[in-house]
Amino acid sequence: MGSAQLLDALRRAAGAGAVRTDEAALALAASDLFATGARPLAVVRPDDSRGVAATIAAATGRGIAVLPRGGGLSYTAGYASPTPDAILVDLGGLNRILTIAADDLYITVQAGVTWKQIDEALRPLGLRLPFFGTFSGAGATVGGGLSHGALFFGSARYGGAADIALALEVALADGTLLRTGMGALAQGAKPVLRSFGPDLTGLLTHDGGAFGIKTEATLRLIRAPAHTDYASFNFADLVSASAALSAIAREEIAEDIYILDAESVNAATQVSVAQKAQGAWAIARSGGGPLGAARALWSIAKGGLRRVPDGGYCVNVVLAGRSARGVADDLAIARELASRCGGDEAAPLVPRVARADLFANLNGVLDQRGGRWAALNCKVAHSEAQAVIAGFDRIMAPHAAAMARHGITVTRLCSALGSLAYSFECVFHWQDEWLPLHRQAAEASFLAGLTEPAANPAARDLVATLRADTVALFRSLGGASNQIGRTYPFIEALSPAPAALLRQVKATLDPKGLMNPGVLGL
Numbered sequence: 001m002g003s004a005q006l007l008d009a010l011r012r013a014a015g016a017g018a019v020r021t022d023e024a025a026l027a028l029a030a031s032d033l034f035a036t037g038a039r040p041l042a043v044v045r046p047d048d049s050r051g052v053a054a055t056i057a058a059a060t061g062r063g064i065a066v067l068p069r070g071g072g073l074s075y076t077a078g079y080a081s082p083t084p085d086a087i088l089v090d091l092g093g094l095n096r097i098l099t100i101a102a103d104d105l106y107i108t109v110q111a112g113v114t115w116k117q118i119d120e121a122l123r124p125l126g127l128r129l130p131f132f133g134t135f136s137g138a139g140a141t142v143g144g145g146l147s148h149g150a151l152f153f154g155s156a157r158y159g160g161a162a163d164i165a166l167a168l169e170v171a172l173a174d175g176t177l178l179r180t181g182m183g184a185l186a187q188g189a190k191p192v193l194r195s196f197g198p199d200l201t202g203l204l205t206h207d208g209g210a211f212g213i214k215t216e217a218t219l220r221l222i223r224a225p226a227h228t229d230y231a232s233f234n235f236a237d238l239v240s241a242s243a244a245l246s247a248i249a250r251e252e253i254a255e256d257i258y259i260l261d262a263e264s265v266n267a268a269t270q271v272s273v274a275q276k277a278q279g280a281w282a283i284a285r286s287g288g289g290p291l292g293a294a295r296a297l298w299s300i301a302k303g304g305l306r307r308v309p310d311g312g313y314c315v316n317v318v319l320a321g322r323s324a325r326g327v328a329d330d331l332a333i334a335r336e337l338a339s340r341c342g343g344d345e346a347a348p349l350v351p352r353v354a355r356a357d358l359f360a361n362l363n364g365v366l367d368q369r370g371g372r373w374a375a376l377n378c379k380v381a382h383s384e385a386q387a388v389i390a391g392f393d394r395i396m397a398p399h400a401a402a403m404a405r406h407g408i409t410v411t412r413l414c415s416a417l418g419s420l421a422y423s424f425e426c427v428f429h430w431q432d433e434w435l436p437l438h439r440q441a442a443e444a445s446f447l448a449g450l451t452e453p454a455a456n457p458a459a460r461d462l463v464a465t466l467r468a469d470t471v472a473l474f475r476s477l478g479g480a481s482n483q484i485g486r487t488y489p490f491i492e493a494l495s496p497a498p499a500a501l502l503r504q505v506k507a508t509l510d511p512k513g514l515m516n517p518g519v520l521g522l
Helices: 003-014 023-030 049-060 115-125 142-148 238-250 262-269 273-305 324-340 349-356 382-405 436-441 444-448 457-476 496-509
Strands: 042-044 065-069 086-090 097-101 106-110 165-171 177-179 213-220 227-235 256-261 313-321 344-346 372-381 409-417 421-430
Touching: 003 042, 003 049, 023 042, 023 436, 049 065, 049 086, 049 165, 049 177, 049 213, 065 142, 065 213, 097 115, 106 115, 115 142, 142 213, 227 238, 227 324, 227 349, 238 256, 238 313, 238 324, 238 382, 238 409, 238 421, 256 262, 256 349, 262 313, 262 409, 313 324, 313 349, 324 344, 372 382, 372 457, 382 409, 382 421, 382 457, 421 457
Parallel strands: 042 086, 065 086
Antiparallel strands: 097 106, 106 213, 165 177, 165 213, 227 313, 227 344, 256 313, 256 409, 372 421, 409 421
């Protein structure tokens, strides 16, 4: 059947205005922040679950692959198609919050809802998600986060997106809508338990859309903490900073713990007086009041004067709880542990502003000079942190001259994922032409102040080589990664029994192999 018949079928499934085949839509659909795949035949933006299911069935029934896209802020080829015989399903139309159950502490949302939308809806009610979003939460969606392992705000205590999921609705390859958790019961029930028998919710998270497209999710809520405090500690090197991070994480006293290198922190502190005032005003809006804003402005001013030592690292900690006394006691523990590891306490500029001005914009898809970046991450036990740090430094060392020649730099962002896991993230930076997503995600006013760099294929190729070497290192260390996409080895890294089981699940749910083919190696 030809493309005209396919497009007609898609319009019947999702609505005439939901199907796009124009150049801009197809170019945006073909690439993320790093990888570029084949252009799909069409981009379809349904506005409800039934539209997603009907769209999938219309495509797969004709042998056409289906790629899901949420916020699109991937750098691991999560939706970059390996084939032109595909359509992309844009979940941005499923952007409604369906239920907030304040008494039962859960929220049900469509998959295209952003973490920012949820935070803004819950804040006036005194409620919050335990894990409540990523740095890119203004654009990153719940469906994408559950598919690719979103984490950050709240993750040191509560884990990531999958850890707070109670139930899902997933559109399968044949157009079936599958519900998990208590929603799987024939007569229905409030989704307050994730497991009623085997955990189907867990099976369908972190799958990258290989098993189906998430259309709804129910997430657990908590009462918003009444008191929050912050701390930052400077360290001479990443080894000692990581030792402090792990020590604090094991105590389970912090919601966020993360390490930034000197370059990242010092760049953040070199801001104008107007920007400092804006940061203080954001803190005042977040609940600190005029006195809190005054204290924040003083703290920001101090932080701007006290640089992280060159080559050093800063551990940033956010603590929260029901009582000021409890938070103060936890802060005292964090200070003691950081001091034991050689930390020097500094003004907590970074964690204060990060929490006060949540999900502000997506300008961070480019750096302040308009350069590009691409990250990789590895999760290991806290006791294995030093092996990851040393291994990465070792594989980068032979490339130092070539990296300098091509203007490639590396920053590091390390964090705690609960009390058990240490997350190492390396970020490669270089000057290169922008991809469509860079232009679509960043604000026009921000882009207007930049000059787009010229195409730099030599630097881009070297970054690709460095990424491949890094991924191989992570695999050799037995590390886990989030946002697996088509970048990290997964199915081939598994031992035979679980690999065979997941292939059987894939064959059952997607017998033609048309749901995001190639993701996870499936």
